[in-house]
Amino acid sequence: MKAFSYSRPDSVRDAVAGVAADREAKFLAGGTNLVDLMRLGVERPDALIDVRHLLGHDIEPTADGGLLVGSGVANSDLAVDPRVRQAYPVLSQALLSGASGQLRNAATVGGNLLQRTRCVYFQDVTKPCNKRQPGSGCPAREGSHRDLGILGTSEACIATHPSDMAVALAAVDATVHLTGPGGERTVRLEQLYRLPGDDPSRDTTLEHAELITAVQLPPPSALYRSSRYRKVRDRASFAFAVGSIAAAMVIDDGLVREVRIAFGAVAPRPWRAHTAEDALRGQPADAADFAAAIAAELELAEPLRDNAFKVDLTRRMGAAVLTELAEAQQQGSGR
Amino acid sequence: MRVTATVNGETHQIDDVWEGESLMYALRERMGLPGSKNACEQGECGSCTVYLDGVPVCSCLVAAGQAHERDIVTVEGLSDTGELHPVQQAYLEQGAVQCGFCTPGLLVATHDLLSRNPHPSDPQIREALAGNLCRCTGYEKILDAVRAAADRMDGGPA
Ligand SMILES: Cc1cc2nc3c(=O)[nH]c(=O)nc-3n(C[C@H](O)[C@H](O)[C@H](O)COP(=O)(O)OP(=O)(O)OC[C@H]3O[C@@H](n4cnc5c(N)ncnc54)[C@H](O)[C@@H]3O)c2cc1C
Ligand code: FES
Ligand code: FES
Numbered sequence: 001m002k003a004f005s006y007s008r009p010d011s012v013r014d015a016v017a018g019v020a021a022d023r024e025a026k027f028l029a030g031g032t033n034l035v036d037l038m039r040l041g042v043e044r045p046d047a048l049i050d051v052r053h054l055l056g057h058d059i060e061p062t063a064d065g066g067l068l069v070g071s072g073v074a075n076s077d078l079a080v081d082p083r084v085r086q087a088y089p090v091l092s093q094a095l096l097s098g099a100s101g102q103l104r105n106a107a108t109v110g111g112n113l114l115q116r117t118r119c120v121y122f123q124d125v126t127k128p129c130n131k132r133q134p135g136s137g138c139p140a141r142e143g144s145h146r147d148l149g150i151l152g153t154s155e156a157c158i159a160t161h162p163s164d165m166a167v168a169l170a171a172v173d174a175t176v177h178l179t180g181p182g183g184e185r186t187v188r189l190e191q192l193y194r195l196p197g198d199d200p201s202r203d204t205t206l207e208h209a210e211l212i213t214a215v216q217l218p219p220p221s222a223l224y225r226s227s228r229y230r231k232v233r234d235r236a237s238f239a240f241a242v243g244s245i246a247a248a249m250v251i252d253d254g255l256v257r258e259v260r261i262a263f264g265a266v267a268p269r270p271w272r273a274h275t276a277e278d279a280l281r282g283q284p285a286d287a288a289d290f291a292a293a294i295a296a297e298l299e300l301a302e303p304l305r306d307n308a309f310k311v312d313l314t315r316r317m318g319a320a321v322l323t324e325l326a327e328a329q330q331q332g333s334g335r
Numbered sequence: 336m337r338v339t340a341t342v343n344g345e346t347h348q349i350d351d352v353w354e355g356e357s358l359m360y361a362l363r364e365r366m367g368l369p370g371s372k373n374a375c376e377q378g379e380c381g382s383c384t385v386y387l388d389g390v391p392v393c394s395c396l397v398a399a400g401q402a403h404e405r406d407i408v409t410v411e412g413l414s415d416t417g418e419l420h421p422v423q424q425a426y427l428e429q430g431a432v433q434c435g436f437c438t439p440g441l442l443v444a445t446h447d448l449l450s451r452n453p454h455p456s457d458p459q460i461r462e463a464l465a466g467n468l469c470r471c472t473g474y475e476k477i478l479d480a481v482r483a484a485a486d487r488m489d490g491g492p493a
Contacts, residue, residue: 001355003354003355004354004355005354006336006354006398006400008400008403028398028401030396031396031397031398031401032378032393032396035357035396035397035398036377036378036396038355039355039376039377048354048398048400050400050401052401074390076390099378099466100378100381100465100466100467101391101444101447101462101463101465101466102378102381102384102391102392102393102444102466103378103392103393103396103466105387105390105391105392106387106390106392106393106396106397237461237462237465238465238466
């Protein structure tokens with residue numbers, strides 16, 4: 001591992017200034033991704049600015065009835081918060097499906113959003129990788145890409161974003177609060193991530209030294225309450241997703257009144273399925289329409305030899321979860 | 336760098352810590368606490384599990400500096416009576432230990448589970464121990480040990 005300095009500043013302002021002053025400096029929160037990648041030689045910061053103690057560790061109600069989740073909140077604490085379980089079940093389910101108890105205890109909300117891809121070439125410094133070393137090439141297209149992306153990828157990079165939590169946050173219209181050298185701003189979760197294009201080295205739209213301070217959840221609603229997360233993986237627990245979906249839906253008189261769909265493990269970012277959502281709004285809530293809407297979303301897909309199964313998987317998993325949500329509501333209203 | 340932390344109730348101060356060291360390395364190589372084991376160093380096996388500020392974490396993914404001024408309990412600190420903790424006793428009696436490499440991490444994870452949930456169901460046990468891999472036992476004896484420990488602790492400290 002490259003030599004680096006470690007510091008624990010006294011204020012957010014000092015932390016931001018510290019990283020801003022040094023292109024090679026990085027924030028450190030739980031460390032479960034950054035420490036791992038430094039040991040692998042993938043991340044090579046010359047200074048770690050520990051911010052865990054400076055970040056919010058609380059989940060507070062906002063004026064509009066939503067929740068403001070401090071970026072230092074542990075993944076395990078967010079997952080079991082009673083308000084989250086009740087009003088945004090998809091978020092709690094996504095968190096609990098990720099990693100292990102030990103890792104969720106250490107992992108923070110901000111770090112989870114900014115964890116890096118699990119692409120094997122990115123993680124192996126003896127291999128070329130356009131994301132890790134711009135211009136070096138991408139062996140994944142020809143090589144091992146079973147777990148990699150089918151949507152939003154580019155010639156230069158087909159890596160996926162691995163977070164489960166981010167997929168759920170995309171489905172519940174979360175916003176992200178940032179503090180940087182230029183002041184504060186908020187972005188919608190979807191806008192936090194960028195597609196690789198010909199510069200896969202940057203995963204997000206954050207500027208250097210911008211700190212995630214909080215994630216804001218909109219006011220509770222029937223839509224978010226009627227939500228769930230489904231994750232397909234190679235073993236029953238403790239594995240990254242091969243494919244996942246976060247969905248929320250409200251049905252009125254047999255018609256889809258509102259719907260949110262986000263896919264995980266298929267794209268460089270949580271993939272909000274706007275095409276499918278638009279196709280479904282106002283339409284009859286039945287399984288065939290669900291499958292057709294998702295198929296329309298997947299028309300953009302560019303699958304490769306070994307990940308073409310993800311197209312089918314995503315369509316079937318999506319239709320199944322939407323059908324379950326519809327059935328749960330019909331049962332609920334019949335009582 | 337100098338790191339000061341409370342480990343198993345005692346203040347430890349270690350000097351000349353290299354920033355790139357993990358908490359696991361610091362515990363094993365500098366503080367004389369080799370209980371936590373080094374297996375994958377990637378957060379995948381849980382054999383390095385320790386309590387950090389009251390919650391179990393993988394000490395292999397904690398940079399030593401992060402542990403500064405924090406509270407750590409390792410497998411060596413689960414019992415302060417000189418006797419084995421009921422969780423340890425149960426693992427021993429149920430034959431849940433073969434090579435033993437995974438055991439310290441499992442003991443900490445089980446200790447934490449039973450302190451939060453004194454009567455876990457089998458699925459709850461499986462989920463709580465999902466971050467701890469064992470290559471030897473096939474897990475059945477481990478489940479037996481967790482159930483036995485729960486019974487034992489129910490009747491007060493054995
Ligand atoms: C074995 C294993 C299995 C896993 N399985 C899953 C899984 O199934 N699903 C899943 O979703 N995740 C999984 N994870 C990933 C895990 O969720 C992340 O490692 C964790 O959420 C990262 O959070 P952290 O606080 O530890 O981040 P850190 O490692 O501290 O930081 C990660 C990155 O974010 C930056 N950063 C951190 N906080 C901030 C902030 N507030 N503002 C700006 N930048 C910041 C850091 O500079 C760094 O680049 C797994 C990890 C491991 C090791
Ligand atoms: S050595 Fe830490 S999890 Fe395996
Ligand atoms: S007893 Fe050998 S790894 Fe568990």
